[in-house]
Amino acid sequence: MKLSSLKSKKGTPKVKIDSIADSILGLIREKDSSLFEHNIRVGDLASALAEALGMDEKTVFLTKIAGKMHDIGKLSVPESVLYKRGSYVDVEMDIMKRHSVLGARYLAVAFGIPSAHADGYIDGLIARCREGNKEMPGSRDMIVSGVLFHHEKIDGSGYPSGLKGAKIPLMATILCLADYYIAMREKRAYRDGYDNSTVLELVTSNRNRLFNTPVVDKLCEFIRADRRYKLDASVEGKTRDAQRFFLGRAGNISLSGMYIKTGRITGVGQELVINFAADGSIVDIPAIVSRIDKDGIGVKFIHENGTKVFFENFIMNNYGECDGKHLVHSLFEEAAIYE
Numbered sequence: 001m002k003l004s005s006l007k008s009k010k011g012t013p014k015v016k017i018d019s020i021a022d023s024i025l026g027l028i029r030e031k032d033s034s035l036f037e038h039n040i041r042v043g044d045l046a047s048a049l050a051e052a053l054g055m056d057e058k059t060v061f062l063t064k065i066a067g068k069m070h071d072i073g074k075l076s077v078p079e080s081v082l083y084k085r086g087s088y089v090d091v092e093m094d095i096m097k098r099h100s101v102l103g104a105r106y107l108a109v110a111f112g113i114p115s116a117h118a119d120g121y122i123d124g125l126i127a128r129c130r131e132g133n134k135e136m137p138g139s140r141d142m143i144v145s146g147v148l149f150h151h152e153k154i155d156g157s158g159y160p161s162g163l164k165g166a167k168i169p170l171m172a173t174i175l176c177l178a179d180y181y182i183a184m185r186e187k188r189a190y191r192d193g194y195d196n197s198t199v200l201e202l203v204t205s206n207r208n209r210l211f212n213t214p215v216v217d218k219l220c221e222f223i224r225a226d227r228r229y230k231l232d233a234s235v236e237g238k239t240r241d242a243q244r245f246f247l248g249r250a251g252n253i254s255l256s257g258m259y260i261k262t263g264r265i266t267g268v269g270q271e272l273v274i275n276f277a278a279d280g281s282i283v284d285i286p287a288i289v290s291r292i293d294k295d296g297i298g299v300k301f302i303h304e305n306g307t308k309v310f311f312e313n314f315i316m317n318n319y320g321e322c323d324g325k326h327l328v329h330s331l332f333e334e335a336a337i338y339e
Helices: 017-031 033-052 057-068 072-076 090-097 099-110 115-130 139-148 170-185 196-205 213-225 307-319
Strands: 245-254 257-261 271-278 281-292 297-301 335-338
Touching (some): 017 057, 017 072, 033 057, 033 072, 033 213, 057 139, 057 170, 072 099, 099 115, 099 139, 115 139, 139 170, 170 196, 196 213
Antiparallel strands (some): 245 257, 271 281, 271 335
């Protein structure tokens, strides 16, 4: 399904959401590769949660887009604050908390709201939710409100508006929890990442206080069932470092190798484990970096223990015809890479 085909419920002209999102993601990646990777992870997890919660196809896709752009406002935060090691003083925290409003305003303009009217548009979204009318009428409103409210908490302690409980749009509650889970797993300048079980304990201890209870329950169910998020698991005798997990956009793929758009790999010959997943099927394919260019890397698969046959069936069953050599178009929107 192309995101550009989505229309608002009022039938306004369709917006090329996918093109706009790709441009914004490119900007994030250019400015801060770690922030880019964080946004991608949050978008993937949030959309998986939305689907698991039974949300319709349009909302699942829009949740993914909102997640992938949720921290765009951080590009407007001074680097002295954004990259500070240690705790923020009050004034720095106030500056950091502005990122959700700044991001929402940026997206509002990107999606067609005149700059002079953007602040009024944002105020209108806040007013709707405060009045209990949290259902957003169109795709743009859903994305912008998701970004705007992704730090709101069920008990009203969040920001920017201190919304409580049912006044927070469901998409925002999903983004909030996905953001928290991913952020706690990631390594930061001032701390190591937490292991999976610790983060789930923190999440469950804050259900119905900071986080929406049904979303918490679905997150725990989903994480425990999906190996992509058990990054502290052992694979073939090698421990995956939870903080070396990242995502890259996949290009052409064949049974022998693929191209991945990523800036995280620095050396030819580096070994990776690439994780593919679809429709409940997961396969890990060891690979080795064969070339590097300015946009990404080429890798060759190291097929072991029958994985070539499994991989061929996996591609054909989930992504269409395979001629045994090359698939001439991109089949995977993302490939999860273990460095």
